[in-house]
Amino acid sequence: QSVLTQPPSASGTPGQSVTITCSGSSSNIGRDSVNWYQQVPGTAPRLLIYTTDRRPSGVPDRFSGSKSGISASLDIGGLQSEDEADYYCTAWDASLQGYVFGTGTTVTVL
Amino acid sequence: EVQLVESGGGLVQPGGSLRLSCAASGFAVSNSWMHWVRQAPGKGLVWVSRINRDGRRTDHADSVRGRFTISRDNAKNTLYLQMNSLRAEDSALYYCVREFVGAEDFWGQGTLVTVSS
Numbered sequence: 001q002s003v004l005t006q007p008p009s010a011s012g013t014p015g016q017s018v019t020i021t022c023s024g025s026s027s028n029i030g031r032d033s034v035n036w037y038q039q040v041p042g043t044a045p046r047l048l049i050y051t052t053d054r055r056p057s058g059v060p061d062r063f064s065g066s067k068s069g070i071s072a073s074l075d076i077g078g079l080q081s082e083d084e085a086d087y088y089c090t091a092w093d094a095s096l097q098g099y100v101f102g103t104g105t106t107v108t109v110l
Numbered sequence: 111e112v113q114l115v116e117s118g119g120g121l122v123q124p125g126g127s128l129r130l131s132c133a134a135s136g137f138a139v140s141n142s143w144m145h146w147v148r149q150a151p152g153k154g155l156v157w158v159s160r161i162n163r164d165g166r167r168t169d170h171a172d173s174v175r176g177r178f179t180i181s182r183d184n185a186k187n188t189l190y191l192q193m194n195s196l197r198a199e200d201s202a203l204y205y206c207v208r209e210f211v212g213a214e215d216f217w218g219q220g221t222l223v224t225v226s227s
Contacts, residue, residue: 002154035211037155039155044205044217044218044219044220045147045155045205045217046217047211047215050211050212050213050215051211054213056213056215057213088154088155090155090157090211096171096172097169098157098169098170098171098172099157099160099210099211100157101154101155101156101157102154103154104154104155
């Protein structure tokens with residue numbers, strides 16, 4: 001059961017920018033930070049963004065995150081072929097007392 | 111080098127039990143928040159459970175609360191997930207995660223659980 005809503009797909013050509021949105025509520029994104037994972041099919045997820053806009057060591061700076069109200073966004077600048085993957089947002093939900101994930105977005109590089 | 115190796119998955123009948131293990135190396139589970147996250151085949155990610163650094167706090171998703179229990183053995187440096195009253199919808203790849211959504215976030219490769227008669 002996904003509490004956070006993402007578009008099912010997004011695409012762009014190499015070098016373009018792509019933005020993925022994540023819509024939640026006042027019990028999750030509206031009151032806590034958002035995090036983003038990238039998952040290449042067949043592999044474990046990789047953390048791209050934590051605490052809304054911070055990048056773990058090793059994540060390129062063309063990945064950036066932001067939040068406004070009950071929505072968050074992941075921006076991928078300078079799209080590359082290796083960015084083809086599924087992307088998930090996640091946040092703590094105070095009402096459910098657990099983390100919730102987004103529905104996931106598949107990014108295709110045309 | 112940090113490593114997480116999950117084991118204990120397999121085929122179990124509805125209503126049955128399984129205990130998943132996650133053997134850690136390169137760090138101490140007692141110094142980290144540890145989590146379980148699952149993913150049904152072809153589906154999205156679902157957070158399952160977590161245990162805090164001193165082991166005194168655990169949280170579970172609504173869908174597993176009362177059926178699953180997260181725990182750890184500091185001496186063995188191993189995380190566990192005891193799963194009881196299993197249902198078909200619990201079938202998934204179960205990942206062990208260190209410091210989920212933190213700067214030291216690290217995932218194992220997962221162990222597959224299939225609940226079927």
